[in-house]
Amino acid sequence: MAQPARPSDNPTLRERVGALRNLPPFLREIWATSRALTITSLGLRLIRALLPIATLYVGKLIIDEAVRLVGQGVAYESLQIAWHSGTLDHLLTLLALEFGLAIASDLLGRLVSYADSVLSEMFTNATSVRLMEHAATLDLEDFEDPELQDRLDRARRQTMGRMNLLSQLFGQVQDAVTVASFIAGLVVFAPWLIVLLGVALIPAFVGESHFNALNYKLNFQWTPERRQLEYLRQMGASVETAKEVKIFNLHRYFIARYRALSAQFLIANRSLARRRALWGTLLAAFGTFGYYLAYGYIAWRTVRGDFSIGDLTFLAGSFRRLRQLLEGLLVGFSQVAGQALYLDDLYSFFEIQPEIRSRPGAIAIPRPIVRGFVFEGVGFRYPEAERWALRGLDFELRADEVLALVGENGAGKTTLVKLLARLYDPDEGRILLDGRDLRDYDLDDLRANIGVIFQDFVRYHLTAAENIGVGQIDAMDDRTRIEEAARRAFADEVVAGLPNGYDQVIGRRFRTGVDLSGGQWQKIAIARAYMRNAQVMILDEPTAALDARSEFEVFQRFKELSHGRTAVLISHRFSSVRMADRILVLNEGRLEASGTHGELLAQGGRYAELFELQAAGYR
Numbered sequence: 001m002a003q004p005a006r007p008s009d010n011p012t013l014r015e016r017v018g019a020l021r022n023l024p025p026f027l028r029e030i031w032a033t034s035r036a037l038t039i040t041s042l043g044l045r046l047i048r049a050l051l052p053i054a055t056l057y058v059g060k061l062i063i064d065e066a067v068r069l070v071g072q073g074v075a076y077e078s079l080q081i082a083w084h085s086g087t088l089d090h091l092l093t094l095l096a097l098e099f100g101l102a103i104a105s106d107l108l109g110r111l112v113s114y115a116d117s118v119l120s121e122m123f124t125n126a127t128s129v130r131l132m133e134h135a136a137t138l139d140l141e142d143f144e145d146p147e148l149q150d151r152l153d154r155a156r157r158q159t160m161g162r163m164n165l166l167s168q169l170f171g172q173v174q175d176a177v178t179v180a181s182f183i184a185g186l187v188v189f190a191p192w193l194i195v196l197l198g199v200a201l202i203p204a205f206v207g208e209s210h211f212n213a214l215n216y217k218l219n220f221q222w223t224p225e226r227r228q229l230e231y232l233r234q235m236g237a238s239v240e241t242a243k244e245v246k247i248f249n250l251h252r253y254f255i256a257r258y259r260a261l262s263a264q265f266l267i268a269n270r271s272l273a274r275r276r277a278l279w280g281t282l283l284a285a286f287g288t289f290g291y292y293l294a295y296g297y298i299a300w301r302t303v304r305g306d307f308s309i310g311d312l313t314f315l316a317g318s319f320r321r322l323r324q325l326l327e328g329l330l331v332g333f334s335q336v337a338g339q340a341l342y343l344d345d346l347y348s349f350f351e352i353q354p355e356i357r358s359r360p361g362a363i364a365i366p367r368p369i370v371r372g373f374v375f376e377g378v379g380f381r382y383p384e385a386e387r388w389a390l391r392g393l394d395f396e397l398r399a400d401e402v403l404a405l406v407g408e409n410g411a412g413k414t415t416l417v418k419l420l421a422r423l424y425d426p427d428e429g430r431i432l433l434d435g436r437d438l439r440d441y442d443l444d445d446l447r448a449n450i451g452v453i454f455q456d457f458v459r460y461h462l463t464a465a466e467n468i469g470v471g472q473i474d475a476m477d478d479r480t481r482i483e484e485a486a487r488r489a490f491a492d493e494v495v496a497g498l499p500n501g502y503d504q505v506i507g508r509r510f511r512t513g514v515d516l517s518g519g520q521w522q523k524i525a526i527a528r529a530y531m532r533n534a535q536v537m538i539l540d541e542p543t544a545a546l547d548a549r550s551e552f553e554v555f556q557r558f559k560e561l562s563h564g565r566t567a568v569l570i571s572h573r574f575s576s577v578r579m580a581d582r583i584l585v586l587n588e589g590r591l592e593a594s595g596t597h598g599e600l601l602a603q604g605g606r607y608a609e610l611f612e613l614q615a616a617g618y619r
Ligand SMILES: Nc1ncnc2c1ncn2[C@@H]1O[C@H](COP(=O)(O)OP(=O)(O)OP(=O)(O)O)[C@@H](O)[C@H]1O
Pocket: 144, 382, 383, 385, 389, 407, 408, 409, 410, 411, 412, 413, 414, 415, 416
C-alpha cells in the first residue's frame, strides 16, 4: 500500500499553517459542486457585509437630526400636527431607511443560510460519493490495516463536519469586508485606535489557535477509541448480534465497556473545554480593555466638543462592532486553520494509492486458458505478521482440472485462493498464468474470469434474485440466468420455499425479510458463483453448513459443471475432497504432498492420518 505522509497527532505551528494549503482545493471543490450557489452565497454576503456600517451611519444621522430638532425648540402639541408641519420629514425618511436596512439585512441573512445549507448538503453528498469511490479502488490489505480504518473514520467524519467550514470560510470573507468598511469609516476619526484594538485582540487569537490544535490532537488520539465505541454500540444493538448477545447475556458487559470508554473520553474532553474556557475569558479581557480605552477616548473628545452626539453613537457603535468583528475574524481564522487540519485527513485518504492494479499495457486473460497456473517459489506474509502464511510454494494448477486444497486450520488455503484472485500479490516468487506473470494481465479481466465464493461470503439483505445476481452484476436483470444458476447450486429448492420466490427479501434486517438457515444461505451464495461464466471457479469452504447429502450433491455438480474449466475446492470433508482430480496438502504455509486420493492414502502421510481420523468418527 502506498501511504502518503500520515497526518501527525501533534501538529506543530508550521503544520498548522501548512494545513491552510488544503483550503484552495476545498474551495475549488465547492465551486465545482455548484457555481450558481457559490456565487449567490458570496454575492449576497458581500452586500450584507456593507449593511452594518450603513445602519450605524443612518443611526448617527437620525440622532443628529433629532438633536437638531430639539435644539430648534419647536414644541408640538400632537403627532398629527408635527406630521403635517413637514419638519419631521427628514427624520421620518431616515427612520424608514434604517427600517429598510434592517429588513434587508434579515432577508439577506436568511437567503445566505439557505444557499449555504443547500450547497453544504450537495458538497457533503459529493464528497461521500468520492470517498466511497476511492475506497472501492483500495487493496484488501489497505482495508485490513487498522490505521487506514482510523483514517477512513476521520475522513468520513470530515464529510459530515465540513459543512461548518464552508459557512465559516464564507462568513470570514463577509466579516473581512465589513471590517474594511468600518476601518474606512473610522480611520478619519482615530486611526491609532484601530491599531490599538487590533493589538489588544492578539492574545485571544493565539489562545484560540493553541486550543484548536489541542482539540485536534485529542480527537486524533482518540480515533481508535471512538471507533471502538461505535463498534460496541453496534454489538449491543444489531440484529446480527442479538442472538448471541442474549444467550450469553452480553449486553451489560458491552454497556459497561461503552460507559467506561466514553467516560474517559468525556473526562479528557471536559478538561480541555474547561481550560479553554478559563484561558479564553482571560485573553478576551485584553480585547475588551482595548475597546473601553477607545470608548473613553471618544467620549472625552465628544465632551470636549470635537464630536457631535451622533458621532459619539456612531463611533462607539462602530468600535464595538469592529471589536466583535476583529475578534470573530481572528478566532475564526484560527478555527479555519484548525479545520484545515481535519481536511488533511480527508485529502490524505484520497492520496492512498492501491498497489494492486493493472499495469500499463496489461493484457487480457487468454480464452481459453490453455496451460493453467504455475506457482513458482511463492511466499506471502500478511503485513505486520511475523509468520509467513505461505512459503516456497511450487505447483501447477492445470487448466481443466479440479484441484482440492486440504490442510488444518490456518494452513494457508484461503490465502492461496486470495493470491490467485490477486486480492494480494506474492511477496516472494511469482504466479504464472499460461506462462506469463499474473501481474501482466488486466486486473478487471482476471477478476471477471474467476468466480470465488469464500467461506465468509456476504449475506446481502436483498431479494433472493439479487443475492444470486450480484455474482454477475450486469446480468442482475436476467431472470433466466439467475434461475439457471440457482438450479445448478440446488438453490432453486430454497427459493421455491420462499413466500415471494425470487422477489423475497432475505435476511432479518428489513421489515419484509425472511431468514434462511445457514445451509440455505450457502446454496444461495454458491449460485452466485454459477452466475458468471468464469474460466476459474473456486469454492472456499462455503459448504460447511450443508448437510452431508447436500455437500456431496453440490460438489458432484460442481465437478460436472467444472468440465472445461479450472476449479479449486477447499473442504474439510474428505468425502468431497476425494472427488477432485488432484489434492494438495498444505501444512503451515508449505506444500506437504500432492496426488490423487488413492496416491495420498498410499503415501500414508498427514492426509492419510486426517482421513483416518474422520473415517473413524463415522464408524
Ligand atoms: N487478513 C489477515 N491478516 C493477517 N493474518 C492473516 C489474515 N488472514 C489469515 N491470516 C493468517 O494466515 C494464516 C493462513 O490463514 P488462511 O486463512 O489462509 O488459512 P486456512 O487454511 O484457509 O484456514 P481455515 O481452514 O481455518 O479456513 C493463518 O495463520 C492466519 O492467522
